[in-house]
Amino acid sequence: MNKIDARGLSCPAPVLETKAAVESMHPHRIDVIVDNEPARQNVVRFLESQGYRTRVEQEGESYTVIGTGDREVPEPKPAETAPTSAGKKIMVMVAADRMGSGDDLLGAKLMINFIKTLKEMGDELWRLVFVNSGVKLTIDGAGTLDDLKDMQAAGLTILVCGTCLDHFRLLDKKQVGQTTNMLDIVTAMQLADKVINI
Numbered sequence: 270m271n272k273i274d275a276r277g278l279s280c281p282a283p284v285l286e287t288k289a290a291v292e293s294m295h296p297h298r299i300d301v302i303v304d305n306e307p308a309r310q311n312v313v314r315f316l317e318s319q320g321y322r323t324r325v326e327q328e329g330e331s332y333t334v335i336g337t338g339d340r341e342v343p344e345p346k347p348a349e350t351a352p353t354s355a356g357k358k359i360m361v362m363v364a365a366d367r368m369g370s371g372d373d374l375l376g377a378k379l380m381i382n383f384i385k386t387l388k389e390m391g392d393e394l395w396r397l398v399f400v401n402s403g404v405k406l407t408i409d410g411a412g413t414l415d416d417l418k419d420m421q422a423a424g425l426t427i428l429v430c431g432t433c434l435d436h437f438r439l440l441d442k443k444q445v446g447q448t449t450n451m452l453d454i455v456t457a458m459q460l461a462d463k464v465i466n467i
Contacts, residue, residue, distance in 0.1 A: 270300070271298070271299045273300070273302065274302045275302060276303060276304040276331060280311065280451055281311070282455075283450040284308075284311050285309065287299065287301050287315055288315065288452070291319055298324065300333055300334070300335050300336075301333050302331055304331050304332070306431075307431025307435050307440070307448060309334060310431060311449065311450040313334055316336035321337060322336070323335065323336050333344040342344050358391055358460070358462045359462065359464075359465060360398060360457055360458060360465070361387065361465045362398045362399075362400065362454075362466045363380075363384075363399050363400070363406065364401045365380070365403055367380050382420045384406065384413040387416075395461060396428060396457045397417075397420065397425060397426070397427045397428070397446075398428045398429075398449075399428070399430060399446065400432075404430055404439060406432050407444060409442050417445045418444070418445050428449040429445075429455060430449060430450075432450070434448065
């Protein structure tokens with residue numbers, strides 16, 4: 270068994286340490302101790318993507334994520350595979366809950382219209398990523414929520430920064446998308462044919 274104490278580490282350090290241990294040692298069992306909900310979710314998701322079964326034990330403010338493989342050690346899998354279709358794979362990163370500057374009310378309306386119009390990109394829209402105050406577009410009551418849910422139901426992968434949700438105290442209010450970390454975001458940027466920042 271391998272044990273990683275990632276308490277006090279900010280995103281994406283807990284996942285990076287877990288990834289390094291899995292790739293170098295291929296352990297049958299790995300225990301990762303974290304002290305915040307975004308790290309717990311990210312470590313669970315990473316381990317499950319690598320073929321581990323997971324369970325979580327909580328003691329006080331700490332979570333221990335326990336990942337176990339089959340009798341044969343699971344071989345690491347790539348977190349993502351490069352796009353193979355002929356069409357471009359576009360990643361859109363939304364870093365604010367409004368578009369532009371000058372008038373906040375106008376900016377909020379423009380952002381709602383932008384999200385509504387994104388579906389016009391069709392299959393080329395490959396990832397939609399929300400960071401900083403952009404995560405506010407994924408919570409209960411957001412004017413963008415219905416459109417985002419429709420896009421997710423149609424197969425679009427939506428990633429929402431866990432550190433950002435935690436910063437704004439919105440973890441329990443997120444209604445759409447996968448809570449994610451900077452490692453997943455950087456990996457998606459590498460694999461995308463084009464990244465659009467808003």
